[in-house]
Amino acid sequence: MTPRRPNRSQARLSAERLVIAGGGVVGCATLREFALRGIPGLLIEKEPDVAEGTSKANSGILHTGFDARAGSIEARMLRSAAGLWPSVLRDLEVPFLPVGALMLAWTDEDLARLSTQFAANAVSQGVPTRMMDRREVRSAAPYLAGDVAGALAIPGEGVVDPFWLTRAYAEAAISLGARVRLNASVVGLEVRPTSVVVRLDDGSEIEAVQFIDAAGLAADAIAALAGDRTFAISPRKGEFLVSEEDFGVESIILPVPGPLGKGMLVTPIVFGGLLLGPTAQDIDDRDDVGTSGDEEQRILTSCTAMVPGLRDVRPVRRFAGLRHVSSTGDYVVRASERSDRIYLAGGIRSTGVSTSPAVAAAIADDVMDRRGWTPVSRTARPARAVIPEQVTEVVCLCRSVTRGEIERACDGPIGARTLDGAKRRSGAMFGDCQGNLCAVDVARIVADRSGISIETMQKGRSGSWIWSGTTSAQMSPAPVSIESAPDRSREAVDAIVVGAGASGRAAAIAIATAGYEVRIVERNPERIATALSEAPGISTLPATAIGLDRGEAGWTVLTDAPAEASALRGSSVVIATGAYFEPREQRRVDGQRPSGIMTADLAWRSLRAGLRPGTLIALVGDPAAAEPLRLALIESGASVSFTSLPNAIRGVGRLEAIECGDGWRSVDTLVLADRLVPQLFLLRGLGLVDGRPGSLPRRSPDGRLPLDGLWSAGCCVSPDIVHRDCAASGRGVGDRMVARLRTLLEAHP
Amino acid sequence: MSVLLAEEVGIEGRREAIWAILEDAGALGRVLPGAESLEPAGVGRYRGVLAARLGFMTVRADVNASLEDCRRPAHLTLHMTGRPRGLAGTFDVTIPVDLVAAGDGDSGSLVKYSVDVTVTGRLATFGRPLLRAAMVRQVAQLVANLNQELQRTARDLDG
Numbered sequence: 001m002t003p004r005r006p007n008r009s010q011a012r013l014s015a016e017r018l019v020i021a022g023g024g025v026v027g028c029a030t031l032r033e034f035a036l037r038g039i040p041g042l043l044i045e046k047e048p049d050v051a052e053g054t055s056k057a058n059s060g061i062l063h064t065g066f067d068a069r070a071g072s073i074e075a076r077m078l079r080s081a082a083g084l085w086p087s088v089l090r091d092l093e094v095p096f097l098p099v100g101a102l103m104l105a106w107t108d109e110d111l112a113r114l115s116t117q118f119a120a121n122a123v124s125q126g127v128p129t130r131m132m133d134r135r136e137v138r139s140a141a142p143y144l145a146g147d148v149a150g151a152l153a154i155p156g157e158g159v160v161d162p163f164w165l166t167r168a169y170a171e172a173a174i175s176l177g178a179r180v181r182l183n184a185s186v187v188g189l190e191v192r193p194t195s196v197v198v199r200l201d202d203g204s205e206i207e208a209v210q211f212i213d214a215a216g217l218a219a220d221a222i223a224a225l226a227g228d229r230t231f232a233i234s235p236r237k238g239e240f241l242v243s244e245e246d247f248g249v250e251s252i253i254l255p256v257p258g259p260l261g262k263g264m265l266v267t268p269i270v271f272g273g274l275l276l277g278p279t280a281q282d283i284d285d286r287d288d289v290g291t292s293g294d295e296e297q298r299i300l301t302s303c304t305a306m307v308p309g310l311r312d313v314r315p316v317r318r319f320a321g322l323r324h325v326s327s328t329g330d331y332v333v334r335a336s337e338r339s340d341r342i343y344l345a346g347g348i349r350s351t352g353v354s355t356s357p358a359v360a361a362a363i364a365d366d367v368m369d370r371r372g373w374t375p376v377s378r379t380a381r382p383a384r385a386v387i388p389e390q391v392t393e394v395v396c397l398c399r400s401v402t403r404g405e406i407e408r409a410c411d412g413p414i415g416a417r418t419l420d421g422a423k424r425r426s427g428a429m430f431g432d433c434q435g436n437l438c439a440v441d442v443a444r445i446v447a448d449r450s451g452i453s454i455e456t457m458q459k460g461r462s463g464s465w466i467w468s469g470t471t472s473a474q475m476s477p478a479p480v481s482i483e484s485a486p487d488r489s490r491e492a493v494d495a496i497v498v499g500a501g502a503s504g505r506a507a508a509i510a511i512a513t514a515g516y517e518v519r520i521v522e523r524n525p526e527r528i529a530t531a532l533s534e535a536p537g538i539s540t541l542p543a544t545a546i547g548l549d550r551g552e553a554g555w556t557v558l559t560d561a562p563a564e565a566s567a568l569r570g571s572s573v574v575i576a577t578g579a580y581f582e583p584r585e586q587r588r589v590d591g592q593r594p595s596g597i598m599t600a601d602l603a604w605r606s607l608r609a610g611l612r613p614g615t616l617i618a619l620v621g622d623p624a625a626a627e628p629l630r631l632a633l634i635e636s637g638a639s640v641s642f643t644s645l646p647n648a649i650r651g652v653g654r655l656e657a658i659e660c661g662d663g664w665r666s667v668d669t670l671v672l673a674d675r676l677v678p679q680l681f682l683l684r685g686l687g688l689v690d691g692r693p694g695s696l697p698r699r700s701p702d703g704r705l706p707l708d709g710l711w712s713a714g715c716c717v718s719p720d721i722v723h724r725d726c727a728a729s730g731r732g733v734g735d736r737m738v739a740r741l742r743t744l745l746e747a748h749p
Numbered sequence: 750m751s752v753l754l755a756e757e758v759g760i761e762g763r764r765e766a767i768w769a770i771l772e773d774a775g776a777l778g779r780v781l782p783g784a785e786s787l788e789p790a791g792v793g794r795y796r797g798v799l800a801a802r803l804g805f806m807t808v809r810a811d812v813n814a815s816l817e818d819c820r821r822p823a824h825l826t827l828h829m830t831g832r833p834r835g836l837a838g839t840f841d842v843t844i845p846v847d848l849v850a851a852g853d854g855d856s857g858s859l860v861k862y863s864v865d866v867t868v869t870g871r872l873a874t875f876g877r878p879l880l881r882a883a884m885v886r887q888v889a890q891l892v893a894n895l896n897q898e899l900q901r902t903a904r905d906l907d908g
Binding site: 387 | 805806808834835836837839867868870873875877878879882
């Protein structure tokens with residue numbers, strides 16, 4: 001059915017001095033720049049959040065422009081931005097690391113190019129660089145491949161968090177009276193003598209004195225609405241891999257660039273870990289941000305050649321971003337030939353983050369001059385504090401992100417209204433499990449805080465619904481009444497067991513039965529209740545363990561509980577923290593990252609919360625082991641079938657289909673219930689495992705870990721263990737710990 | 750987390766004057782960056798609240814500090830443990846310090862130190878580079894504050 005065009009006389013018409021289309025980093029920087037000059041504008045963004053496009057999917061590098069094409073607009077903007085960044089970073093309080101960069105040479109020819117081409121170009125751009133010989137670069141960066149011949153050091157390069165930056169730009173602008181309207185698309189532009197009428201998809205119209213097109217990939221389409229077809233944007237896809245382990249890399253590592261761009265880089269991430277990539281593929285589909293195994297292999301081959309330690313990398317996530325390549329071969333930052341009341345900011349290619357303050361300033365300079373606007377200098381209010389006042393309970397186990405932090409993420413002028421929005425603002429769901437353990441809790445907080453219903457919540461971009469509705473057969477258990485044992489938090493015990501799953505409970509019972517003092521730390525109240533039902537009177541602490549500390553007097557388990565319970569002391573500790581199902585993000589499944597792909601962890605949590613994961617579900621797992629989940633999903637009203645792990649998936653907002661080797665099949669949900677990954681975050685702080693998901697510690701056959709008094713049991717160290725054997729594992733460790741404690745007591749009565 | 754940084758820096762004051770500051774809660778509270786409060790909690794021990802800037806956010810923490818392994822005038826270890834307010838996590842910072850007389854007539858001091866940081870929970874997710882960058886800033890501010898305090902003390906003595 002053809003949509004009925006709104007009656008023009010009935011269209012709601014409002015007036016604005018300034019309207020900006022596009023909530024990416026350039027659009028938000030421009031909104032702020034005008035606001036700082038006393039012109040608070042209105043920004044229109046089609047997605048539910050700012051930075052939902054390319055601005056969130058890039059390396060975050062603040063390029064100096066040492067290799068920019070001389071005489072280009074991009075080069076000019078990079079040079080200009082370099083002088084602006086110190087004050088921008090200070091005023092916006094965004095995370096930034098001045099890591100510097102090393103462009104590597106492998107041959108004499110490379111060295112010559114570095115010196116005669118790149119170093120020379122850098123001089124012309126006013127960018128300090130320094131040539132390093134083989135000995136010097138090997139000394140400065142011992143993680144590099146041994147056959148590196150030398151390098152060009154660019155000390156001025158750094159990294160920021162691109163989403164944080166974009167949001168900070170927007171919030172600063174809003175503090176000065178600017179506004180951001182999300183979930184709104186520009187569908188028409190009508191040029192008038194002294195204004196531009198901007199038509200939105202909800203039928204409303206805005207008469208703007210000035211319109212700025214910062215619509216990224218859609219910049220050409222937006223310009224064409226006004227009849228300006230002087231440039232075209234084509235997407236160039238760049239795929240990345242994310243590693244939580246940093247392999248000792250402390251600088252941006254890059255090869256000598258090729259014709260398509262900088263090549264594959266190894267880039268430190270502001271909050272730790274590394275980005276590997278990006279690739280560079282010219283594509284046609286402006287929605288294609290899928291990743292592929294082939295490109296992943298190319299990334300690994302290129303990056304491992306520079307940093308050999310990366311051969312052991314286990315990516316925790318893969319993503320892709322689309323660079324905006326203009327047909328003009330350069331930035332398009334100018335007034336439209338159609339009318340100077342339309343200003344273009346397109347073709348920003350891969351340096352949008354780096355040039356954002358300069359592009360914004362250039363646009364503001366030109367527009368204000370053209371419009372005769374007199375700047376009135378304003379100062380934005382300091383950034384909102386992102387840390388709550390009080391410690392609340394940990395919600396995201398992988399990253400120790402608390403309820404209070406997630407609530408804060410929902411507050412403010414553009415607070416989180418989607419799961420991805422909460423993730424990017426709080427850091428929750430970025431860890432190993434990729435949100436499968438905590439997404440329901442995070443969604444519940446976002447829903448409560450923002451007043452939207454949890455069942456309608458989206459993952460990120462429009463159309464990315466997470467749950468297909470509520471279930472009539474709600475599995476939420478009755479509230480668990482846990483009779484607290486007397487608070488003996490201050491007293492040291494013989495053993496602390498972290499985790500009250502099958503192995504943890506069995507270990508604790510074995511230790512307690514032998515007459516030793518044991519305390520269980522567990523965040524799940526159901527498991528605590530089970531432990532108490534099996535061993536009434538056993539000491540428990542409903543809390544999340546967040547760290548381990550070894551002292552002269554034994555071990556301390558640090559928790560998120562308040563006061564004295566925050567540090568439990570014991571002679572020994574049993575780590576029985578279980579495992580999580582391996583998420584899609586850790587696997588090679590080609591395609592995009594729509595909603596609807598989850599592990600059994602999230603599926604079960606959804607069902608228990610009365611939320612239906614989907615209606616047409618493909619379940620990956622051993623049929624015998626996953627049968628309870630299959631039945632529960634059917635009970636929720638879904639159609640479920642077992643399948644092998646797909647080779648590829650299709651879907652932009654929500655999953656649409658999977659390909660398992662026998663053609664495409666329509667599904668809206670994929671549940672992974674086949675492989676477990678050990679949940680050993682507590683051991684990372686002790687250096688017993690590194691940051692790669694699935695890393696296992698050295699462990700003796702009797703369950704002892706390399707540090708005295710530290711033990712482990714169950715699937716947290718044996719992910720292939722059959723679940724029914726977990727209890728036996730825990731019991732065995734408990735018995736052996738008791739034997740050890742008796743030996744120690746006899747030796748030191 | 751192991752040693753985060755190891756450096757040496759010149760201070761414009763005698764070693765004895767530096768010790769006097771470290772052993773005075775009021776003076777120490779003036780030189781420790783972000784110290785909102787600091788009170789004695791025993792011999793060579795302090796308790797207080799520090800606000801540390803991580804560059805993009807300010808983390809306020811309840812801190813216990815102690816001067817350990819004291820061998821005047823040449824060596825001490827500053828040990829700080831604490832929990833940030835609002836975040837789930839802890840930190841444990843150990844800073845062994847060697848003081849060497851330097852300058853004309855030993856009027857100054859060369860301070861050699863290393864910073865060993867162990868963080869748990871949320872602080873650990875900020876990553877070593879950010880924490881290192883924050884620590885470098887904190888130390889730089891501490892040195893500046895120390896020099897300022899030493900100059901103030903010298904002026905007071907002269908006055």
